[in-house]
Amino acid sequence: MARPKNGETDRSNSSDKVEKILQGAMQQFLAYGYASTSMDKVAEAAGVSKATVYSHFQDKEGLFRALIERLARKRFQLILGTQPLKGEPYVVLRRLAKTALNQMINDPEYQAFERLLMGESARFPELAQVFIASIAKPAIETISQYLAARSELNIPDPEATARILIGSLVHFVITQEIMHGKNIMPMESDRLIDALTHLIVNCVK
Amino acid sequence: MARPKNGETDRSNSSDKVEKILQGAMQQFLAYGYASTSMDKVAEAAGVSKATVYSHFQDKEGLFRALIERLARKRFQLILGTQPLKGEPYVVLRRLAKTALNQMINDPEYQAFERLLMGESARFPELAQVFIASIAKPAIETISQYLAARSELNIPDPEATARILIGSLVHFVITQEIMHGKNIMPMESDRLIDALTHLIVNCVK
DNA sequence: GTCTATAGATCGATAGAC
């Protein structure tokens, strides 16, 4: 397995196994949560023995922390990868809201990540804070700066307004998708987007 | 223990124990989550034997469902107990936002409940839906009807706007308290309230 | 480094005495 390619010496470090372990851990923790995930299942999903897992990570908690920090970094890249906010507010804010909503709604991994972090935020407060610092805070700052730069919007408190924008979008995904409310109180994404842009753009005081 | 009072026959039904079990279960499930709560600890916290727990509830899952449905009913009462929305929009919406925020921020049980439901929403989707149907939906409807009734606000979509209002408030509590973000990205509640009321009230098109 | 095998603790659930 994992034979060296032509002309290469065998570089199959143990890093290969670390990667496989993290993949297996991600699959299990995101699906079953922290407490219900067993190290046996992680090893099985990773295709290695349990002892190998313990040779690369100190214990279950250490593996969990490493995984969450890795996932937070990955999500941070996805945020930064978005094009900078520039242009007419009505167009920019609409596109931003639509893009963010679609990404969150169509990304089961994001939803599982949010579930896991919230569910474990009492027992792993520092991990919830990693999420806040590397994802929520940069997102708010980016939007806040855009809102502040468009002086024609006349927004008294851009940062608070950015929180309203993001909070509305995230909470919509929480109620409709994560907590399975879309059949109980259905609403098209576009209605939320319309109402949001109307509030922010059409309100010059 | 639990002797009949003067003139009463012994009415210490097993209902007394059911109540104690539910109290113990609430303490444990809210603190440790579903998987990490053991039936031994529940019995200990309730002050009864484990066999007694199993004589009143079919299994761990049944006890958990009964508890969540009970907590949802309790929260529903708290919502309905609020005075009906009536009066000038600026005053009403400000007071509503301030009251809701203060209640959520100063209620650790609410925060633990939200954590538990979100964390288990993949494994107990119907319980998350109980929360949506009995808490989120009535709250949105109440606010939506108020917004629709105040025609001078000129709100094109009251229901979507109600979601924006509630979503902003709940998400603020999630980031600041539940996910422990208040030291990382601090913000006074009043700033959010000001920005929200400004957006909704001062925007007549 | 990676494996198999297993120790030791704890889990959910029940049998049987009272």
Place this chain on the structure above:
DNA sequence: GTCTATCGATCTATAGAC
């Protein structure tokens, strides 16, 4: 109805062979 005692499964973590 409520208890004590216990079963069998499963868990985290490690010892020791290769």
